Structure formats: structure tokens, C-alpha cells
Amino acid sequence: MSVLFIALPAALLLGGSALVACIYCIRQGQYDDLESPPIRILIDDEDIVQNPSEPAKS
Amino acid sequence: MSLAPPPTVPNGKSVERQLDSQSNVAQQTMETPSIGGVTSKPCIHCGLPTMVAADSDPAEPVFCCSGCHGAYGLIQGWGLDEYYALRDQLTVTGAALAASDQKNYQQFDTPEFLGESSPKTTADGLECVELGVHGIHCAACTWLIERALLHQVGMQAARVKLSDHTLKLIYDPKQTKLSGIARFLDRLGYQLLPLDRSRENHLRQENRRMLIQIAIAGFFAANAMWIAVALYAGQFSGLAAEHKYLFELVGMGLGSAAVFGPGRTFLRGAIASIKTRTPHMDLPIGLALFVGAVIGTWNAIRGAGDVYFDGLSSLVFLLLIGRWIQFRQQHQAAQSVELMMRVTPRHANLIAEDGTETSVMVDRLNQGDHIRVGAGECVPADGVIIEGISRLNRSLLTGESLPVAVNPGDCIEAGTVNVGSPLVLKVSATGKNSRIGQIMQSVEAAATEKTPIVQLADRIGGIFVVVVVFLAFLTFAIWLPQSLQQATSFATAMLIVACPCALAMATPLAIAVGIGRAAKAQILVRDGSALQHLSKPGMLWIDKTGTLTEGSQHAQLVWGTPHALMLAAAVESQCQHPIAQAIVKASEIHSSYMAAIKESYRPSAVDVSVVPGGVIGIVDGCVVQVGNAALLATKGIRIPDSALELASTLARNGSTPIYVAVNQEAVALLGLSDPIRPQAAALVQSAKQLGWTVGMLSGDLSEIATRVGSEVGIARDMCRGGVSPEDKLATVKQSRDQFPTVVMIGDGANDAAALAASDVGIAVRGGAEVSLHAAPVYLANSQLTNIARLLKGSVTTTRVIYFNFAVSLAYNLVAVGLAITGNISPLLAAIIMPLSSVTVLGLTFAIPSFSSRSTEKVA
Numbered sequence A: 001m002s003v004l005f006i007a008l009p010a011a012l013l014l015g016g017s018a019l020v021a022c023i024y025c026i027r028q029g030q031y032d033d034l035e036s037p038p039i040r041i042l043i044d045d046e047d048i049v050q051n052p053s054e055p056a057k058s
Numbered sequence B: 001m002s003l004a005p006p007p008t009v010p011n012g013k014s015v016e017r018q019l020d021s022q023s024n025v026a027q028q029t030m031e032t033p034s035i036g037g038v039t040s041k042p043c044i045h046c047g048l049p050t051m052v053a054a055d056s057d058p059a060e061p062v063f064c065c066s067g068c069h070g071a072y073g074l075i076q077g078w079g080l081d082e083y084y085a086l087r088d089q090l091t092v093t094g095a096a097l098a099a100s101d102q103k104n105y106q107q108f109d110t111p112e113f114l115g116e117s118s119p120k121t122t123a124d125g126l127e128c129v130e131l132g133v134h135g136i137h138c139a140a141c142t143w144l145i146e147r148a149l150l151h152q153v154g155m156q157a158a159r160v161k162l163s164d165h166t167l168k169l170i171y172d173p174k175q176t177k178l179s180g181i182a183r184f185l186d187r188l189g190y191q192l193l194p195l196d197r198s199r200e201n202h203l204r205q206e207n208r209r210m211l212i213q214i215a216i217a218g219f220f221a222a223n224a225m226w227i228a229v230a231l232y233a234g235q236f237s238g239l240a241a242e243h244k245y246l247f248e249l250v251g252m253g254l255g256s257a258a259v260f261g262p263g264r265t266f267l268r269g270a271i272a273s274i275k276t277r278t279p280h281m282d283l284p285i286g287l288a289l290f291v292g293a294v295i296g297t298w299n300a301i302r303g304a305g306d307v308y309f310d311g312l313s314s315l316v317f318l319l320l321i322g323r324w325i326q327f328r329q330q331h332q333a334a335q336s337v338e339l340m341m342r343v344t345p346r347h348a349n350l351i352a353e354d355g356t357e358t359s360v361m362v363d364r365l366n367q368g369d370h371i372r373v374g375a376g377e378c379v380p381a382d383g384v385i386i387e388g389i390s391r392l393n394r395s396l397l398t399g400e401s402l403p404v405a406v407n408p409g410d411c412i413e414a415g416t417v418n419v420g421s422p423l424v425l426k427v428s429a430t431g432k433n434s435r436i437g438q439i440m441q442s443v444e445a446a447a448t449e450k451t452p453i454v455q456l457a458d459r460i461g462g463i464f465v466v467v468v469v470f471l472a473f474l475t476f477a478i479w480l481p482q483s484l485q486q487a488t489s490f491a492t493a494m495l496i497v498a499c500p501c502a503l504a505m506a507t508p509l510a511i512a513v514g515i516g517r518a519a520k521a522q523i524l525v526r527d528g529s530a531l532q533h534l535s536k537p538g539m540l541w542i543d544k545t546g547t548l549t550e551g552s553q554h555a556q557l558v559w560g561t562p563h564a565l566m567l568a569a570a571v572e573s574q575c576q577h578p579i580a581q582a583i584v585k586a587s588e589i590h591s592s593y594m595a596a597i598k599e600s601y602r603p604s605a606v607d608v609s610v611v612p613g614g615v616i617g618i619v620d621g622c623v624v625q626v627g628n629a630a631l632l633a634t635k636g637i638r639i640p641d642s643a644l645e646l647a648s649t650l651a652r653n654g655s656t657p658i659y660v661a662v663n664q665e666a667v668a669l670l671g672l673s674d675p676i677r678p679q680a681a682a683l684v685q686s687a688k689q690l691g692w693t694v695g696m697l698s699g700d701l702s703e704i705a706t707r708v709g710s711e712v713g714i715a716r717d718m719c720r721g722g723v724s725p726e727d728k729l730a731t732v733k734q735s736r737d738q739f740p741t742v743v744m745i746g747d748g749a750n751d752a753a754a755l756a757a758s759d760v761g762i763a764v765r766g767g768a769e770v771s772l773h774a775a776p777v778y779l780a781n782s783q784l785t786n787i788a789r790l791l792k793g794s795v796t797t798t799r800v801i802y803f804n805f806a807v808s809l810a811y812n813l814v815a816v817g818l819a820i821t822g823n824i825s826p827l828l829a830a831i832i833m834p835l836s837s838v839t840v841l842g843l844t845f846a847i848p849s850f851s852s853r854s855t856e857k858v859a
Helices: A004-028 A036-040 B012-028 B066-077 B082-101 B105-109 B111-117 B139-150 B178-188 B197-237 B241-260 B264-276 B282-302 B309-341 B435-448 B452-479 B484-497 B501-520 B529-534 B544-548 B562-572 B578-597 B629-634 B641-652 B680-689 B702-712 B725-738 B752-757 B768-774 B785-820 B826-846
Strands: B038-042 B049-053 B127-134 B155-161 B166-171 B191-193 B347-351 B357-361 B370-373 B382-387 B390-393 B404-406 B423-429 B523-525 B539-543 B554-559 B605-611 B614-619 B622-627 B656-662 B665-673 B693-697 B742-747 B760-765 B777-779
Touching (some): A004 B197, A004 B241, B105 B178, B139 B178, B197 B309, B197 B826, B241 B264, B241 B309, B264 B309, B282 B484, B484 B826, B529 B760, B539 B725, B554 B578, B554 B641, B562 B605, B562 B622, B562 B665, B578 B665, B622 B629, B629 B656, B641 B656, B680 B693, B725 B742, B752 B760, B777 B785
Parallel strands (some): B539 B693
Antiparallel strands (some): B038 B049, B127 B166, B127 B191, B347 B370, B523 B777, B605 B614
């Protein structure tokens, strides 16, 4: 059971890195607008890029 | 999808024919005294005045051409009926804006105009810019703007933020220009505006700060929780002492980090509450958190006794979520107001001392600067006119729809629209100091202010502290004879479980959610206590003119030729009276018909003078008199009997008869009336169903008041006609003695006193300024059905508040009971406490208030 002495800090570290990622996202403003994204998901993407000057976007 | 049936008024040719026959009818009414003839209604799609038979069904939509009919059919067929309501609520400001920004697209390429929202160049040579968009209504607009813009050459990305109506663009400056984008969007019906970010930035920073706190608290809570689960499991299946010690120490670290990290807002609140000696909900919460953390740390270090860190950290997490939701909902109301206020321009034409003009940001203006406001432009700053005579549309501030004349020396405010000729202003105040800026601030201050019931909850919080401390001592005293350690343990448990976290959230959360939902329905509630008042049915006074009725006069030619109407309009066009405007408007419809049959005929009048009862002027050498029967009598003009008969029919129907006399001979009769709004009867009915006593107060004649009252379903004895604003105030005050709640629904401008005197004033019309000052509730789209929605929503919100109160108190009572009897274990505490908060959170959102007609469905 002494594995706990390694597993526990490791788990906290993993959780902590997720927290850092989350804070980074918040600071980037990804949570500023909570109204448009749920609606935007309902809008279909266009099949082909119709604008020739616009190279295919990911 | 199927198109509607063929148009009723198919094309120009038959319109003429139809009108011809109708005007014949109008002329023939000399012999047959029935109210026939033509009247005008706006085309339902484009708003153009259109001729229809006066006896046609008023509910029937009118079209000016088959194109509009087709478009209407398409929109209806797609189920987008909401479009018209949304469009109408914004037409005034939208039109003003479009006028003021016309041909100014080039400005979008200058950094002076854009100010803070100038494009930033990214690493790969693209430009990134964030601008405000005016005219966004719903998700469909988001779709249209983003889709349409991506077809523009050089556009890399376009993103609309629905919450604050902004658009983020990434484009290639070599291929496209911002001015081109602005022009393109204007064609779609959306206007781009530079943003004033300072205030918004503040809110955004605050929002992010709260989210980060929640994230941190969530991390601590989740980890403290799984450690606690291991500990609890260990109690049953055995746990090595060293492991238990490790768990307790790590739990302690996480728990105290949660309490003294994200949880310090509560500790700080508690300290402030002690310092200022004002009872506050933060006090018992802070007490519980602090005591729990200290005792838990002590127990963890000495390796004996209970630790409460899991419960404490999840409490902090849930309470922070509650606070964040309140924050968001409160700012939704303020934001709706701001979106309306965004119409004030961000740039001004500064006149330098040498007379040259430059376009500068409003923020750069100083007091005493001279600026030019062109015709049709929106005034960018408060100031005094030093040059020019013009007329101003001040509807944004006062709600007065008629433009007012202004002269040099007059003070004018930012946000008004100059509809006349160019003006030169000496700036006296800009931005926050301008009147419109101050309104914004007062609305926001009110939104964050505490409502009485929240204050009540805070007071309960104060009592709670006393009770909880007393109970803790009691528990200590009860268990002291057994053992000191047990007594301490139970007393601590007592302090922690009695933490009124759910109670602290219950009321403010319910009110915030209610206000936020109302704001989405265009009902701006300034004050949360209004919701409480509105939930108790009492007396509902409604103003007639402009509230139950449209509020504007509509003239209708009842007898006589359109020619007479044109003569009358020529005289009246020089007056500013509402009746004059109605006559001019009626003549415009006729003149478009006249223009179709022969070349444009537009008589103009000279020597116009206003006399008691009417107006006299000379048109084409003929003396034209327009006025009531008394005016004609004093001039010795005989009115034909048939016309008199028609006039009495008009009066019975609630219209005011106006005669036109040419060269001492009565030639035409006009009926003036103020149509009742279609939703008025529905409002009265639903208010009655909710238990309200409905009454009407009107400055109009009693007869007219009673007639309107009977049409919308208000009892005869509750219709008070001929009431002056002072009488309205007195009536409202008087009924406060008889009814628990008195609500006044009226016009922000004329009924301000009565609105302010009532328990809850609801302003349905008029500018945002006066309305929000006088009344705690303002209907931004003046839809009467929204009042019924508000009444129902308040009942639900209040029910949610009481329910939340009951639930959280029940939790606390059970927990306190268990703690006193020594039956509480840390496990039980950890379950009960978050559960109560979660219940309150869930209930508040699950119970629907202000149920919407789901506009989102359209998307």
C-alpha cells in the first residue's frame, strides 16, 4: 500500500495540470460568451470551401 | 412550404381602380350616411402607408405590393413570425443610426474613428478586430452574418458573440477593407460600431476572476472529496495508521487551501460584517468555514478526531457557483439597457479654431470643444447649441416621439437625433458624465443593489449567527459531563452543519434568475422587490392613451373629396400638433394615389394662423379652415345635416370629428381616433384571472374612457375619465389604502408621478431615461402581453423563493437536531450540507418562470 505515497501526489499533479489548463482557457476568454456556442453547434458547416481565395481551413 | 393566397391588392393599376371606386363611395356618403371611404394602414411588411377600405377587417394584414405579400408569406411559412415583433421594437433607433452613419464607411479605415477597437495585426499579416453590431436579434442573425461574411474575399474568420452583440473579424487587409465590410453588413441590415470597452472589460475581468475561483475551488473540492471517501472507506474496512495520517494531512492541505483561497471572499465578508456591525449571511458561513478549518487542522495534525475538509471545500465550491450565477443574471438586465444605449455615437466632428473639421473619438472631446452635428446624425455629447436652428428627436431620453424645436442657447443631450439642419455645439459633458451615461450607471447600481428580501435574508443571517453560537455552546454544555473531547467534537459539528449556505443562496438566486429571465423577454426589472410586490394581486391601474391604445391619432376621411383633405393637410403641415400630423399623414396616402392619376399636386398654404378650435390658412387663393364644429359656427359656416349626422356617428364610435371648410363652405369631414392595441383585451383578461382588480385612468373624456374600457373588458365603474396627472397620483395613493399592492401601468413621460407613487410602476412606452427613473419595471418592446407574463413570472419567482427558504431551513433544522443529539458524523455532514445547496440551485433553475414562447426554436 506504500504505493499511495507516490500515487496520491501523482493524482494531485494530474488534477493540478487540468486546473492550470482550465485557468488558461478562462484567461483566453473561452468562457466569456456562453450564449452563442450552444446555438452555433446547430448551424451546419458548409460542405466545400466556396471562396477560392480562402485555402481549406481546418 | 406554401405561399399565402394571392395578394388582396395585387398591383398598381388595380389599386388605382380600387381607390377610385372607394373615393367615389366617400363622395357619395352625402346621400348615404354610413362610415365608409378609405383609410390607410401601414403595409405589414415594409410599413408603407397603403389604402384599404375603411370597413375592412382591422386584423387583416395589408400589403402595399405583391412583393411584400410574397416576402410576408415566406416569413410566415418558415415560422419566423417573430421577425416582425423583433423588427418593430428596434426600428426607431435602427433607422436613426442608419441615417447618421450613412456614407461614413470610409471612417472605418481610420484609427481615430475606431479608437480602442482598432484592428490589431497578427503575426501572419492578417488583421483582427472586434466591433459592436447593431441590429442582432437572435441566433438567425448570428448565422446570417457569419455565413455572409465568409463569402467576402479576404475574410478569414467571423464570429458573432450573441451575449454582448459583438463581432470578431480576422481578415486580410490586402484584400478587403473594414469600410467595405461595414457597407456590406449595412446592406444586410446590421450596423457596425466601434466599441467602448472600458466598462465591458471590467465586467469581463470580473467574470473571468469568478470563473477561475470556481475552477480552483472545484479542484480542491473534488480532490478533498476522494480523499475523504478513502478515509470513510477506511473506517469500515480498516486503514493503516500511516496511510490515514497521509490522507488526513493531504485533505487538510486541500481543505484549508479551499477555505483560505477561493473561500476567503466569505471570510472577508464575515470580517467586514463584524467590523461594520451589520448582520450578513457571510458571517455564519465564514464562521462555519473558519471553525471547521481550524478544528479540522488541529485534529489532522494530532491524528485524532474528525476532519471536515471535504464538506468545507465542496461548500466553498457550491457557494461560489451560486454567486457567479447571481452575478451573471444581474448583469444581464444592465446589459440589455446598455445595448439600447449603444446608439450614442463614438465619434464626433470636432471644429478646430481655424474652422477645419476632424472626426475624433468622443472620449477625446474636452469641455468647451466645438463640434458639428449634421442633419440626421445622432448627438455624440451633451452640449449647448451655439449655432443653428433645428429639430431634435429625443425619443431615446423622453419617449416623446415628436421632434422638438431647438435654438441657439438650448442644452441638448447625447443620444438625441438631429432631424433638422446642422448644428454647432459647445460640449459640456461626454461619456459617463453625460446624462445618458449617468442613467446607465444608475441602472447598473440598482441592479447590484440589494432588494428588501435579500436584506431580510441577510438579517436572518445575523440572527443565525447568534442562534448557532448559542446552540454550539448548548451542545458543548450538554456533552461536557461525558467528556471534554466529545463535547468539543459535537460543538464543532454543530457550528459546521448549521452553516446557512443554502439559505444564503435561496433568495438572491431566485430573484437574480427571475430578473435575468425577464430581461431576456425584454422586460427590464430594475428592482427585485418589484417581483415580490407583483406576486400579490391587488389593484392594477392602466393608463389609456398610449398604453391601452396606440397613442397616436389616426385621421380618416369620412365625407368629402381627397382634394379637400389635401387642402387641409397643406394648412396643417405648418403646425406641430398631433392632430395636424395625423391629417398630414392621411393626406400623404391620398397624395400617392393622386400622383398616380395625374402629375404631383402639392398645394402649399400661406398666412396660416392657429385659432381656438382649429387652423386657418390660404391655399391657392382659397380660405381653408380646419377645425371643430364650434370653429365653423363662429365663422358662420353652415354644416350640412348629413355631415352632422355622420359626425354624431363618429362621436359615438369614439372618434373626434374635424371639419374642413373652403371659402366659407363645409366640404369635408375627418374622423380622428386612437386605435386600441390588439393585446389590450388579452392583458386585462389575464390580469383578472390572476386575481387583480383592473382599472383605467385616462386624461381623455369620460365617454371615450368608458367606451375603450368596455372594449377591453374593464368594468364601467373602474374607468376614470378626465383625470389630470395630479388626480392620477391621488387615485393611486388612495387605492394603496384599500389594496395590498397597487400597480400603475403607463407612459414613462406623462404618468411618471403616478408610476413612482405606486408599489410597482410599469412603464410601457417612453424613453428609457424617465421610465427607469420613475418605474422599477420597463417594457423595452412595449408588448402588452409581456405584462401578463411578468405578473405570472413574479408569482412563480416568489413561490420559488419560499420553497427555497423552506427547503434550506428544513435541512438546517434536521442537521442541527442531529448535531445536538450527537448523532452527526462528518460523513453525514458532508452529505447534508452540499445536498441542501444543490437542491436550492436545482430548484431555482428547474421551476420555469417567465416561460418564453421559445424564440430559440427558430434557430
